[in-house]
Amino acid sequence: MPPSSTSQKAMTTQFVQLTGASDRTAQRYLKNAGYKLNEAVDAYFSGGSGTSTPTTSALDTSLNQMFDKLRDDSNDAKDSLGLDSTMAYLQDLGINLENAELLVVMELLQAPAVGELTRKGYVDGWKATGAATRQAHVAHIKSLVNSLATDLTYFRKxxxxxxxxxxxDNQKALNLELAIVYWNVLFSAPGLLWQTKNHNWLGLWLQFLQEKWTRSVNRDMWNQILEFAIRSMTDETLSFWSEDGAWPSVVDDFVAWCKEKGVGKAETMDLDA
Incomplete structure (x- = not known):
């Protein structure tokens, strides 16, 4: 049963405000979507359930207006959200700030820093998804989070x-303590669990760092640790590693450290080794 005429008018007004479409177009999309506003808007921006797609300017306008509503005029620059506004936005979306959900949003919106968002990143990021409402944003983020542990290409991004x-900004490397924080977050649920049947590799890696590593983490080391993690998850004996390989020296040192502890043998059964 369709909603009352009053509700239909209210939804039509909301649809027009979000999309820049005409009342007639709004009514058509709403009817096709069973008067479900979120589904109607998603269909409009994806080009479904209708005969035409919105202009880029209409979508840009809608997303820019949404960004402006997030800004605090007294604290934020015109084209960026500071820490307080960014955190308020994330909390409104229901993002868990203690796990990888936070990092999913930072990548999606190409945040220049954790806790900071730009207008360009916000508009371009959401425009690429076609998600034009808060509800659609929440649903899209949930879908991305759910894919973190299974889609290696996306997890790598x-x-x-x-x-x-x-x-x-002025540093080429990441402070070790901060790197450890983010390795803990990324390699724990809902991220990629760095462990195999016989070994808790994340625990081993962090123990190795605590005992043997004091330097900062550059981009190459950061990226190569992920590649090593992926390989170790499919071959916990570490037979893929060789002294002649192109791994950074820290990986060579980690493998040697593991061998000294007897780690990497398939018969070992201690997940906390």
Whole structure:
């Protein structure tokens, strides 16, 4: 049963405000979507359930207006959100700030730093998804988070952007303590669990760092640790590693450290080794 005429008018007004479409177009999309506003807007921006797609300017206008509503005029620049506004936005979306959900949003919107968003990143990021409402944003983020542990290509994107967003602007490397924080976040649920049947590799890696490593983490080391993690998850004996390989020296040292502890043998059954 369709909603009352009053509700239909209210939804039509909301649809027009979000999309820039005419009342007639709004009514058509709403009817096709069973008067579900979010589905109607998604269909409009994806080109479905209708005969035409919106102009780029209409979508840009809608997203820019949404960004402006997030800004605090007294604290934020015209084209960026500071820490307080960014955190308020993330909390409104229901993002868990203690796990990889935060990093998913930072990558999606190409945040220049954790806790900072730009207008360009916000508009371009959401425009690329076609998600034009808060409800659609929440649903899209949930879908991305759910894919983190199974889609290695996507996880790699989030992992690599984390390095960019977490280091200081004037630094080429990441402070070790901060790198450890983000390795903990990325390699724990809902991220990629760095462990195999017989070994908790994340625990081993962090123990190795605590005992043997004191330097900062550059981009190459950061990226190569992910590649090593992926390989170790499919071959916990570490037979893929060789002294002649192109791994950074820290990986060579980690493998040697593991061998000294008898780690890497398939018969070992201690997940906390």
């Amino acid at each position: 989030v992992y690599r952007h984390t390095f960019v967003a977490s280091k200081e």
